[in-house]
Amino acid sequence: MSWLVEEMGFEMDGNDRLGRFEEIVLLALMRLREGAYGVPIRREIAERTGRDVSFGAVYTTLERLERKGYVSSRVGDPTPERGGRAKRYFRIEAPGIRALNETRETIANMGGLVHVG
Amino acid sequence: MSDERSLEYQLGQLRNQIAHMDEREKATLENELVRLTRELVAKSATDMQRISERLKGYQEALQVRPTTAERPHSGKRGVVRRYIDVAGKLAASASRLPRSAPTAPPTGACFLLDLLLSKADRKAIPGDLEEEFRARLAKYGPVGARLWFWCETLRTIAARNPLCRWLLAGGLVRIGEWIFRNTGS
Numbered sequence: 001m002s003w004l005v006e007e008m009g010f011e012m013d014g015n016d017r018l019g020r021f022e023e024i025v026l027l028a029l030m031r032l033r034e035g036a037y038g039v040p041i042r043r044e045i046a047e048r049t050g051r052d053v054s055f056g057a058v059y060t061t062l063e064r065l066e067r068k069g070y071v072s073s074r075v076g077d078p079t080p081e082r083g084g085r086a087k088r089y090f091r092i093e094a095p096g097i098r099a100l101n102e103t104r105e106t107i108a109n110m111g112g113l114v115h116v117g
Numbered sequence: 118m119s120d121e122r123s124l125e126y127q128l129g130q131l132r133n134q135i136a137h138m139d140e141r142e143k144a145t146l147e148n149e150l151v152r153l154t155r156e157l158v159a160k161s162a163t164d165m166q167r168i169s170e171r172l173k174g175y176q177e178a179l180q181v182r183p184t185t186a187e188r189p190h191s192g193k194r195g196v197v198r199r200y201i202d203v204a205g206k207l208a209a210s211a212s213r214l215p216r217s218a219p220t221a222p223p224t225g226a227c228f229l230l231d232l233l234l235s236k237a238d239r240k241a242i243p244g245d246l247e248e249e250f251r252a253r254l255a256k257y258g259p260v261g262a263r264l265w266f267w268c269e270t271l272r273t274i275a276a277r278n279p280l281c282r283w284l285l286a287g288g289l290v291r292i293g294e295w296i297f298r299n300t301g302s
Contacts, residue, residue: 037241037245038241038242038244038245039245039248039249042245042249054269054272054273054275054276055242055245055246055269055272055273056242056272056273056274056275056276056277057272057276059238059241059242059276059277060276060277075240075241078244079244081247081248081251082244082245082247082248083222083243083244083247085240085241085243085244085247086240086241086244087241087244087245088240088241
């Protein structure tokens, strides 16, 4: 079931909380900074997590984060190696950084209270 | 002999048969007219009009009823036939697509992406797929890269097409429940 959720980019949490895959995508955007578009985002996720996610799942999550105001996008110039198609660049915005920090703080706090293992 | 000449030749043959003909031959001719009318669908608009006028002339001379292919679309059957026509035209246009070179992304997959993705997605996603395809071409060769492109196309459509998303999000479960409820009671 969790595979299907990530594969399809479905939303598991409410609007104000970050889902696991949303957090991963935002962290990839943080690492890539200005050059973040579909191909490097997907590669970054694959290299760091070892999971092969589809472009569809990445774009669905990015679209949802954009609706929440955590991410902004702009269309670049078309290039020949992409069959004359344009790149869509994504950038993490201030509310996105705030949400990411809050989520990580929550997890850290919970980790401090519970002894795992 | 071109297709047009061939049709005209066949029509000429029919004209010769009209003079000496019994009921059984008439039925054979009617079938022949149906076949010719179907062939006309593939012709250009001008040719279709010209030759269909000729066919109409023959039908009047023979006093045969309009062929199945010429009956207007109406009612439920008409709706089904219209869908069949559209599906046929779509299949014909897909089969006319030029075969792509081994080092280019599969044309069929690109056609599916253009057909099933939204306008906004068509700007960026096929470009990302093509860029990744070219990177994989050097690493895995044409067969591996093309296979990857096809798999990724299907995964992308499943995630981005609204109907596929609805089906995977619970539509299939709801349909199953409905069938179970209706067959169980």
